[in-house]
Amino acid sequence: MKRHHWSPMLASCVFLVACGDDPGAPPGGATAAGGDPFASAASVSVAVPETGRRYVRLSDASVVTPPDPSTSRDWDLALQGYEVFTNSGPSGAGEGAAFGPLTKQECAGDRAPVVPFLWADRTGGAFLDWYAYDGASHLVYSRQHVYGVRAGDRAWKVQVIGYYGDQHGAPTPALYGVRYAELGGGDGAARTVQVDGTAGGVSAAPGAASGCLDLATGAVAALTEGEAQASTGWHLCFRRDAIIVNGEAGGPGGVVAADLSPGDASTETLDRVKALTAEQQLARFDAVTREDVAAAAMRGDHVVSTFDREGWVDWTHGPPAPADAGWLVLDASGGNKSLVAFGAFEGSTASSPGTVALRIKPVRD
């Protein structure tokens, strides 16, 4: 009799214990096990020029020719050579953005994959990834890379050795410690300078004056964004966590720069970066020569998007080919998302992928 009473409860317990809280299938319900997540996608072929841009509208997967691309919201992606831009930031007047590359599995289903953020296009260059960010402590750690900087026939090597300084007994961010030396000229001696990149403090208005360094003289001038954009009297400007190069979109100085010790993502973990010290990395700095700078591909700051040249193109197997990946793209209206992948290149050259087949799959949140 007693057993009869308890059996349903025990049965329930067994049933309930079996119901764990293990993560289930990815959103959208579909898996990409062996399937093509872009099988149902629309496709459009774009003949990409080496110079000048071709514009693509995602909603109907078509190539469009807006009368004024800088003000138009009628395009979502632009292709030029091996560059891909979204209609956002310095590239356009829209509210576009993108994130990627994503694995094909993450592109399965008809729901937008969960991504940490969507990047609008922005300007940047050699110093884009100069630090590693610790989200737990909100601290910035220099990767201690060495950068080559060239202006005319003069060249320098530069290393960011610190981001914090002590003022009034408190750690203050954006007080940069910079180590630099001229290569093939001057006395070649390594110098260190502190540059105040606080730009008026955490809550100051955008564009406030911040420290700009003239590598030729070692002088630091506090310039607003506008003043810096009009000045050739500096090589590197330090504005909060951004380091700007005075060339192309960064300023009128014709300065170019390159990261001479690009990190290896598999080894340059946050913990490893946190363990680096300025003293320890002096040898890395000393090892860079003028020949290294001469051999580097250098640019001023320019428009960059999530479609990194090394990310969406596979350069490792003979002729350039599209990477086996997808991107989540927000259209120019800022309201619709699509997953985008690139098909084969036809007629690719060193400076253009030729005709690219875009595969476009609208997704919902």
Added chain:
Amino acid sequence: MKGIRLSVAAALLAGAASGADPGDVVVTGTRTPEASQRATVKTDVVTRAEAERRGATTVAEALASQPGVQVNPGAYGYLGGISPIQIQGFDLGRVLILEDGEPVIGDIGGAIDLSTIPIGDVQRIEIVTGPTSALYGSNAIGGVINIITARPRDEGWSGRGRAEARSRRGALLQAATALRRDRRWVAVDAGLTRQDGVVAREGLPDLSVPDSARSLVGVRAGTSLTDDADVQVRARWLRQNQEGLRSQEYPGLGRYVISEPSTTDRVALHLQELVRFGRGSSLRLSLGRQWSRRVSSSAPEGSPVGQEQHKSQGLQSLEATMTLADGPRTWVAGARFQARDFSQHLVRRESVGGELVTRDEEQIAPATRAIAALYGQLQWRVGERLTVLPGVRGEAHGRQGSVVAPRLAAALRPSERWTLRASAGRGFRAPSAEELGFNFDHSMYGYKVAGNPDLAPERSWGVNGDVTWRPDGRTTLRGGGFMTWVEDLIDVDLGAGAASGAVITYTYRNFERVRTVGAQLGATFRVADGFRAEVTYDHLWTRDDSAGLPLPGRPPHTVTSSLRWEVPWRLELYARSRYVSDAFVDRATRTPGYETIDLRVGRAISTDGQLYAGVLNLLDVRQEPGRIGDMRPPAGRVVYLGVRATIHGEDNP
């Protein structure tokens, strides 16, 4: 019969039990007094005596091992030990916290910190699980906690005191005195607690729980205006001071010790009038006002650089509730108007170019949000065995729109041994001030969080059912289950941050869909008059349908058991254990499971006095510093020794 009516009316007035045996009458589930064992809506009760047996000094501690809920100390912030409650898988602003029926304000990120509410003047805590918005409006998605005070039980002077010493230089002093003459009475409550913080890591100054000191001063009074009209006033001031410490190693600079003190004040005024019309019908008028101020600072020790956050909240309310008793039918109809005001600003002292600069940033612009609500409920006793309880509430929330929340509940007692209850209803939560207007600028670290004034209320549907079987006078077996669906859940959408330059802006959106399903099985045995044993198993399954993952920090399995044994020499032994399974945090992380054991022994030293000693968390389970999502107790083992005494009034020795 008249006596019963008066008793019920008094309970209604106080929003609390009458002078009858505490715990016999509950009010939260239906807004009408009912015997707890025959309540139409399942209502769990933790009396003051039970809270003291559990070694509690605060509401958080009283509920920490309550079946069906999880109290997560420190789960929402590395400092402050914020202790919000989780019911049916919902927490933060999705569980409504009431004091004598009035919403408690002063949340931190949506969490009402139950560890800031002492049990000094609390007579009992009622817990109603499941959507209860049909009665109480916003925030009652997971359930409702009602912290109830009561008028003095004894005629003449009476008093109560409790003194306790605890680990980590802890001290508790509580005193209460009351005078009652017929239907006029006044009660004064005061309490002080303090305790050292918990060191997070040996060798470092960091505290995982800050030093804390809390005080309570309360005055309550009641009188009769006429034979059929009573009035009652309650005033309460709570203050909490905390002194947190953390340290941080800055690259290239070394370690800085950062002091993080905070002070929270909350003042509540509550005026109620009850007019009786006879035959159990009445009108209750209620006027409430609350203020909450919190100032929290963060600064390196010895430095003028730092920041100070000032957060203010206020609530004004006016409510009228008419109860009409018509034989087997009891109608409840009410209207409530309330205005909540908020503001938050940050005073930042920073070094700019070597000079000290002070800036005052508005984080939430001062705003007042008004709500108008109408509600109605019918409690219909269809014969002796069946009670049906339909109800509905409509609320207008200005720009956020209107919400209608119905509920249908029923209780069937086919015999004295069986009780079957079921309910289905809608819950909702209006967007908070932070969600609507927050401006958190962390651009220096690459991100901002922005409020969204276009948010709509979250809406849920929930069904609950439970069965109680009492095969004899000594055994009670219970089983129940629930299922809740929430749509338009509001959260910061970390999947849709907008990056501009190097700064990503995240905002709140109505974008998530969540389901929670659970079951509870429990048994209570009174083996002998002085021996009581209880065991309860809770199962919880959750799913964030937007991400296809469980909700983080929701343990699927919890087992709670307790033993209470009154042995010779006027000794009372009490043991309580709780097993909490491991739980999902994210795809790569699970919070570890754990078990706590609490023991207490008390010896009666007078009719209603006791000398006692106990240990909480005997196994010294504690959080691992820095481990994300760790839900284990942050404080470790606590030993206490104390005495409590009650002096009864002249007519109630």
